[in-house]
Amino acid sequence: MIRTLGITVDHEIVSDFPIEDIKQKTFEWYWVDIGEPTKEEELLLSSFFHFHPLAIEDCLLDLQRPKLDHYDDGYAFFVLHTFNEETLEAEELDIFVGKDFVVTFHYPIMHELEEARQKIRNNPKGWDRGPMHATYHIVDKVVDAYFPIVYKIEDYLNEVEDKLTLNMGYLSMDQVFDVRSDLLRLRRTVFPMRDLLYRVMNSERIGLRKTERAYFGDVYDHLLKLAELIETNRELTADIRDSHMSINSSQMNRIMMILTIVSTVFIPLTFIVGLYGMNFIHMPELEWKYGYLTVIIVMIVITIAMVIWFKYKGWFKLFKN
Numbered sequence: 001m002i003r004t005l006g007i008t009v010d011h012e013i014v015s016d017f018p019i020e021d022i023k024q025k026t027f028e029w030y031w032v033d034i035g036e037p038t039k040e041e042e043l044l045l046s047s048f049f050h051f052h053p054l055a056i057e058d059c060l061l062d063l064q065r066p067k068l069d070h071y072d073d074g075y076a077f078f079v080l081h082t083f084n085e086e087t088l089e090a091e092e093l094d095i096f097v098g099k100d101f102v103v104t105f106h107y108p109i110m111h112e113l114e115e116a117r118q119k120i121r122n123n124p125k126g127w128d129r130g131p132m133h134a135t136y137h138i139v140d141k142v143v144d145a146y147f148p149i150v151y152k153i154e155d156y157l158n159e160v161e162d163k164l165t166l167n168m169g170y171l172s173m174d175q176v177f178d179v180r181s182d183l184l185r186l187r188r189t190v191f192p193m194r195d196l197l198y199r200v201m202n203s204e205r206i207g208l209r210k211t212e213r214a215y216f217g218d219v220y221d222h223l224l225k226l227a228e229l230i231e232t233n234r235e236l237t238a239d240i241r242d243s244h245m246s247i248n249s250s251q252m253n254r255i256m257m258i259l260t261i262v263s264t265v266f267i268p269l270t271f272i273v274g275l276y277g278m279n280f281i282h283m284p285e286l287e288w289k290y291g292y293l294t295v296i297i298v299m300i301v302i303t304i305a306m307v308i309w310f311k312y313k314g315w316f317k318l319f320k321n
Contacts (some may be wrong), residue, residue, distance in 0.1 A: 002041060005117060005134075006030035019048065022101075031102040031120075031134045033113055041282055045201050049103060051096060052077075057095045059105050062180055066192040070205045074098055078135075078196070080142050081189040082110055083149055088182050090189050093142065095135060102134045112141035132208065136215050139197070142241075148192065150229050153179055157236050180237040187230050194223040261315060265306050269299050 005015045006027040019032055034041055045056045055077045058064050071076040075098035081090040093110060096103040105114060116137035160176060197220040200206060201213055208216060272295060276285065285291045 001035050001037075002044075003033045004030065005033075005120065015117075015121065019044070027100070029100045029102070029131050029134075031104070031117075031131075033104045033117070035104075035106050035109060035113070037105070037107070045103075045105065047097070051075075051103075053224070055094075055096070063090055063092050066189065066196050068196050068199050068203070070203075073134075075101075076203075076206055078139075080139065080196075081193065082112060082145060083186070083189070085110070085149065088185055090147065090185070095138065097131050097135050100131065102131045102138075104138065112145050113138060117252070132206075132212050136212070136219070139216070140219050143193070143219050143226070146186070146226050147222075150186065150233070153182060154229065154233055157233055157240065161236065161240055173241070176237055176240055180234060183234045183237065184231055187227075187234070188245060190223060190226045190230060194220065194227055197223055257315065261310060264304055264310075268302050268306075272299060285314045297307055 002019060004017050004019060005013070006017065006022075007029050008014055009028050011028070014027075022030055034044065042060065045051050045059060046053070048075070051071075052071045052073070055071065058077070058079060062070075063081075066081055067079045069206075071077065075096055078095040080093040080095065084091060084248055090224065091108045091110070092106065093113075094105040096105075106113075116134070119137050119141075120134055127286045129266075155177060157176070162318055173249065197216060200222060201208065201216050276283070276295065285295075288294075
């Protein structure tokens with residue numbers, strides 16, 4: 001599907017015109033968006049626009065890293081990433097920017113482009129009204145779409161941290177590890193995007209004017225904030241993991257202490273029972289009238305004495321809280 005938007009030499013906005021009208025040289029600049037392309041529309045990159053074969057190859061191959069390339073024909077080639085909100089899989093957006101044109105190429109539907117298109121149409125007297133005007137809005141909308149994803153992850157991690165208790169199950173920790181993987185996926189896109197915007201702002205070949213650099217600088221600041229949020233949330237997942245392991249370790253220590261106390265109490269009792277359970281004939285205590293009662297009293301005294309000793313040593317303080 002091809003959508004077009006252009007500014008005529010009379011400074012009027014025209015949309016959804018046939019791309020053949022571009023050859024009439026009646027546009028001050030134009031934007032052609034090629035989305036969900038057919039094979040015939042893919043060929044337009046070479047047959048109609050005559051872009052460099054390497055750039056076309058990057059468009060048609062699998063996901064490329066966000067980058068910026070310059071070509072001697074006087075245009076720049078951008079590779080940007082958007083995210084699928086449900087799967088968080090990166091989706092590629094390719095942008096060709098020249099002196100009088102912007103061409104975007106992508107396979108999945110991208111709502112960010114429609115938002116940028118509407119913003120340009122609603123503000124026909126925008127800054128400088130050139131190709132970089134459209135490029136800024138596209139990049140800005142792409143970056144703005146990152147924030148809800150990162151904020152959603154941040155809210156979830158804060159909720160998990162607030163509920164971090166002994167009753168927190170393994171399922172929750174599995175979800176935390178999944179979130180950490182999502183953050184790593186975001187990091188692989190946001191950090192290269194940040195570097196890309198830095199190159200755009202400082203590239204002499206693009207030659208941004210002061211006003212243009214200010215707008216792109218704002219997008220760069222957004223990417224810096226996103227990078228900080230991602231790193232902070234990754235550290236938070238590590239803290240949650242460490243806290244969970246510490247809580248589990250503390251719980252395990254309590255359990256082991258209980259078992260140790262119980263085992264220690266029963267060791268002498270087991271010895272006494274085992275001693276008098278031997279099948280020897282010549283054991284005077286076996287025929288004593290009060291032998292059984294005496295053994296029971298001795299075992300009770302030993303148990304009470306050991307409990308008092310454990311309390312004196314402070315073992316039972318470990319069970320508090």
